[in-house]
Amino acid sequence: MKITDLRVQHIISPMGYRIDAPDFSWKLEADETELDTMVVSTRLTVATDPGMENVAAESVGVLNPLGTEMEMALRPRTVYYWQVTETLSNAEVVSSDVQSFETGKMEEPWTAQWITCEKGDRHPVFFKEFGVTKPVKAARLYITGLGVFCAFMNDARIGDEYLTPLCTDYENTIQYMTYDVTEMLKAENKLSVLLGEGWYMGRFGFVSQPGQPGMCDPAWKLIAELHMAYEDGTEEVIATDDSWQAARSNITFSSIYDGEHRDDTLPKTAPEKTALLEKEKVEALHLKERLSLPVTIQEVMKPIALLTTPKNEKVFDLGQNITGSFRLSVNEPAGTVIRVKVGEILQQDCFYRDNLRTAIAEYVYVSDGEPKVIEPYFTFYGYRYAMVEGIREPKLEDFTGLALSSALTVTGSLKTGDAKLNQLISNIFWGQRDNFLDVPTDCPQRDERMGWTADTQVFVPMACYNMNTYAFYSKFLADLRTEQDKFDGCVPVVVPAFGFFEASSVWGDAATIIPWDLYLYYGDPYILKRSIGSMAAWTDYITRMEADDHAWRKHFHYGDWLALDNMNGKVDEVFGATDNAFIADVYYYNSALLTMKAAKVIGDAAAEEKYARLSKELYQMIRDEYFTATGRLAIQTQTACVIALYYDLAPDRARIIATLLEMLKKNNDHFNTGFVGTPLISKALSMEGADKTAYKILHNEEYPGWLYEVNLGATTVWERWNSVNPDGSISSTGMNSLNHYAYGSIGEWMWQNAGAIAPVEEAPGFKKAMMRLVPDMKTGSVEACYDSASGLYKTSWEVLDAAHVHAKVTVPYGCTATLKLVYAVDEALKCQELKAGTYEFTYEVENLEA
Numbered sequence: 001m002k003i004t005d006l007r008v009q010h011i012i013s014p015m016g017y018r019i020d021a022p023d024f025s026w027k028l029e030a031d032e033t034e035l036d037t038m039v040v041s042t043r044l045t046v047a048t049d050p051g052m053e054n055v056a057a058e059s060v061g062v063l064n065p066l067g068t069e070m071e072m073a074l075r076p077r078t079v080y081y082w083q084v085t086e087t088l089s090n091a092e093v094v095s096s097d098v099q100s101f102e103t104g105k106m107e108e109p110w111t112a113q114w115i116t117c118e119k120g121d122r123h124p125v126f127f128k129e130f131g132v133t134k135p136v137k138a139a140r141l142y143i144t145g146l147g148v149f150c151a152f153m154n155d156a157r158i159g160d161e162y163l164t165p166l167c168t169d170y171e172n173t174i175q176y177m178t179y180d181v182t183e184m185l186k187a188e189n190k191l192s193v194l195l196g197e198g199w200y201m202g203r204f205g206f207v208s209q210p211g212q213p214g215m216c217d218p219a220w221k222l223i224a225e226l227h228m229a230y231e232d233g234t235e236e237v238i239a240t241d242d243s244w245q246a247a248r249s250n251i252t253f254s255s256i257y258d259g260e261h262r263d264d265t266l267p268k269t270a271p272e273k274t275a276l277l278e279k280e281k282v283e284a285l286h287l288k289e290r291l292s293l294p295v296t297i298q299e300v301m302k303p304i305a306l307l308t309t310p311k312n313e314k315v316f317d318l319g320q321n322i323t324g325s326f327r328l329s330v331n332e333p334a335g336t337v338i339r340v341k342v343g344e345i346l347q348q349d350c351f352y353r354d355n356l357r358t359a360i361a362e363y364v365y366v367s368d369g370e371p372k373v374i375e376p377y378f379t380f381y382g383y384r385y386a387m388v389e390g391i392r393e394p395k396l397e398d399f400t401g402l403a404l405s406s407a408l409t410v411t412g413s414l415k416t417g418d419a420k421l422n423q424l425i426s427n428i429f430w431g432q433r434d435n436f437l438d439v440p441t442d443c444p445q446r447d448e449r450m451g452w453t454a455d456t457q458v459f460v461p462m463a464c465y466n467m468n469t470y471a472f473y474s475k476f477l478a479d480l481r482t483e484q485d486k487f488d489g490c491v492p493v494v495v496p497a498f499g500f501f502e503a504s505s506v507w508g509d510a511a512t513i514i515p516w517d518l519y520l521y522y523g524d525p526y527i528l529k530r531s532i533g534s535m536a537a538w539t540d541y542i543t544r545m546e547a548d549d550h551a552w553r554k555h556f557h558y559g560d561w562l563a564l565d566n567m568n569g570k571v572d573e574v575f576g577a578t579d580n581a582f583i584a585d586v587y588y589y590n591s592a593l594l595t596m597k598a599a600k601v602i603g604d605a606a607a608e609e610k611y612a613r614l615s616k617e618l619y620q621m622i623r624d625e626y627f628t629a630t631g632r633l634a635i636q637t638q639t640a641c642v643i644a645l646y647y648d649l650a651p652d653r654a655r656i657i658a659t660l661l662e663m664l665k666k667n668n669d670h671f672n673t674g675f676v677g678t679p680l681i682s683k684a685l686s687m688e689g690a691d692k693t694a695y696k697i698l699h700n701e702e703y704p705g706w707l708y709e710v711n712l713g714a715t716t717v718w719e720r721w722n723s724v725n726p727d728g729s730i731s732s733t734g735m736n737s738l739n740h741y742a743y744g745s746i747g748e749w750m751w752q753n754a755g756a757i758a759p760v761e762e763a764p765g766f767k768k769a770m771m772r773l774v775p776d777m778k779t780g781s782v783e784a785c786y787d788s789a790s791g792l793y794k795t796s797w798e799v800l801d802a803a804h805v806h807a808k809v810t811v812p813y814g815c816t817a818t819l820k821l822v823y824a825v826d827e828a829l830k831c832q833e834l835k836a837g838t839y840e841f842t843y844e845v846e847n848l849e850a
């Protein structure tokens with residue numbers, strides 16, 4: 001037996017993260033001979049030394065490996081060591097490796113002061129020189145800089161992160177980072193910090209246009225404390241104060257949307273004085289330890305081609321739509337202006353970028369004549385194609401794409417026997433990676449790149465298959481709560497809000513849906529404990545908005561955004577045909593229900609009762625308002641049927657599924673759903689056993705459909721079903737991203753029905769799984785591996801012929817599963833309860849062919 005994947009706040013060995021109470025999690029791995037061995041008792045020990053002798057806290061008994069929170073008094077800037085020991089039913093005792101976590105400054109006051117310098121027309125580099133006379137045992141740098149910073153010790157970049165301090169509301173939370181710089185110190189040192197504009201200083205959101213300032217105070221700001229603990233037990237702190245100096249970098253412009261400018265012909269400048277930031281400005285800056293995972297390079301990509309277009313443009317093609325940056329080798333005469341522009345698609349074989357709207361998204365470099373490799377510091381791009389100007393003879397090897405994303409552990413792999421479905425699976429994966437840049441964004445390329453809450457909400461389950469998302473979404477939920485506190489429970493449609501303050505149903509319901517999904521996928525009740533206030537506040541906000549005449553229905557809602565049933569010949573209609581009042585009522589009901597369930601999990605009986613009553617009332621209200629006495633749904637759209645089924649609202653489900661199937665049939669088996677209906681339609685179909693229809697719409701290669709996009713060369717998921725026309729031309733530029741993951745939520749259905757691995761509410765975190773295995777002729781075969789919070793599930797199946805299927809499933813140690821072999825002839829195979837182990841079946845099926 002092995003204890004693996006030990007995490008604190010679901011992060012491996014976190015250093016300098018915000019930890020109120022440490023939340024420990026781990027996994028148990030057993031080989032086949034140990035599957036019946038049980039854990040009798042667990043000991044979780046936290047100590048202040050790696051030898052585990054100075055015990056700071058301990059817990060013994062039946063502990064939840066998916067999340068055991070320990071109330072303990074933590075000290076600032078302290079390394080804690082921890083270990084899990086399991087006593088097993090065979091009397092064996094197993095211990096994990098010793099793991100660590102390290103606190104940040106916590107409540108400890110900063111000795112460092114915020115410093116600033118003249119704005120200038122070149123980005124500043126703050127610096128301080130210092131000597132080290134004694135051997136250093138450990139050195140930590142606590143630092144943040146605004147807008148964004150990049151720190152160097154003796155000219156070497158500290159850490160491998162990009163765009164720190166990452167994206168928060170900045171009003172209530174400015175994150176600072178902690179770095180271990182022990183190994184970087186020499187006898188003589190120079191600590192320098194380059195600043196850029198980022199989300200804080202530069203334009204961002206819908207409030208500003210190119211050239212306009214951002215929302216926050218434009219003064220450069222830096223605070224840093226370097227703590228050096230010497231071998232002899234003494235300590236020294238180098239802290240920002242007005243003895244620091246500033247030099248000017250060669251960067252003259254940086255912007256999240258608009259790119260970066262660097263001019264290497266600029267002369268070196270004399271060191272300038274820095275100043276302490278004014279007191280009133282300091283008071284507005286609320287420093288907190290980070291929650292953000294680091295944004296790092298996930299993949300270094302060589303272009304697949306260097307194209308010369310009909311317009312004689314030189315364009316590097318990465319073969320994949322990515323989010324990130326690039327490196328470019330340059331060797332041009334002094335004064336040459338080199339320009340890199342990016343785009344997602346070619347048009348008539350030429351470079352194109354109009355769908356980026358006002359985002360200029362370029363890089364401008366003025367050469368000093370020296371050969372070098374250039375790379376932007378303070379921006380990111382969403383692109384597949386990079387057009388380069390100013391290089392006489394670019395070569396393929398000159399360009400390297402850098403895929404940037406929050407660093408998450410990949411947990412799932414899903415492969416089918418159908419190449420096009422596999423491309424779709426890849427598109428969904430990349431869509432996630434590309435839109436997980438600290439904030440779950442709607443898209444990474446145009447002048448948005450914001451945490452639109454519905455886009456986030458609909459994609460959570462899918463995201464949890466691809467990667468371990470707990471810490472990533474926990475940070476988002478903290479941001480969401482921060483915004484909610486400002487707006488009296490209202491959840492703005494964008495988080496962090498960047499000027500948005502209004503809510504819409506489905507969007508705001510992210511407040512209840514995301515924590516609940518995280519609980520389902522990771523089984524850690526603490527996410528509900530932390531979110532219950534926010535869940536209740538959102539539900540109560542709607543209750544207040546309702547007043548006594550259902551005013552919430554009349555409030556502005558995005559509704560079934562981008563659905564196709566209201567197009568009437570227009571190409572860029574955004575509102576669907578489903579009555580927004582119905583959608584708003586259903587999501588209000590669902591939020592009340594989830595708040596009730598969360599209250600139950602954490603043992604808050606009063607809240608459970610309150611929201612049980614409310615959800616019951618709302619259920620009845622929906623029944624009375626939207627269903628006829630004989631059970632017909634008054635709103636006749638695909639999406640209306642889908643949500644009636646999915647949220648189990650219909651008095652007569654058979655009637656509703658019949659209506660939905662009829663509508664699909666009339667529409668040539670094409671859906672016409674938007675942001676509300678699309679993530680749920682296939683799940684609703686499978687709930688009613690209409691798996692064949694679900695597979696049919698999945699395999700559909702015509703517009704609208706996922707494989708329509710694949711056939712047109714998509715390498716990520718598009719925003720609109722008609723983002724690109726059949727002839728390859730882009731349909732519109734108003735709002736048209738080729739990297740919007742929301743519709744990638746179809747992957748969830750694939751995982752749960754083709755991959756046959758789904759969570760179960762009674763035993764969340766995959767202590768138990770629902771393995772509903774639906775074979776399909778056209779798909780041919782599936783191989784799914786999911787490293788769940790409770791261990792590794794595996795499924796594979798293959799259609800042998802129209803009457804036979806071979807399947808193999810593995811349930812990990814300590815887990816159970818319900819296996820449903822859909823279409824099995826043998827009654828006993830239709831539904832069986834499995835313990836941990838590997839099971840193989842070759843079985844006869846009926847009705848496999850449509």
Ligand code: BGC
Pocket residue numbers: 442443448452453454455558561735740
């Ligand atoms: C975004 C969305 C978002 C929507 C709100 C768009 O501009 O890209 O995906 O949810 O606005 O309706």
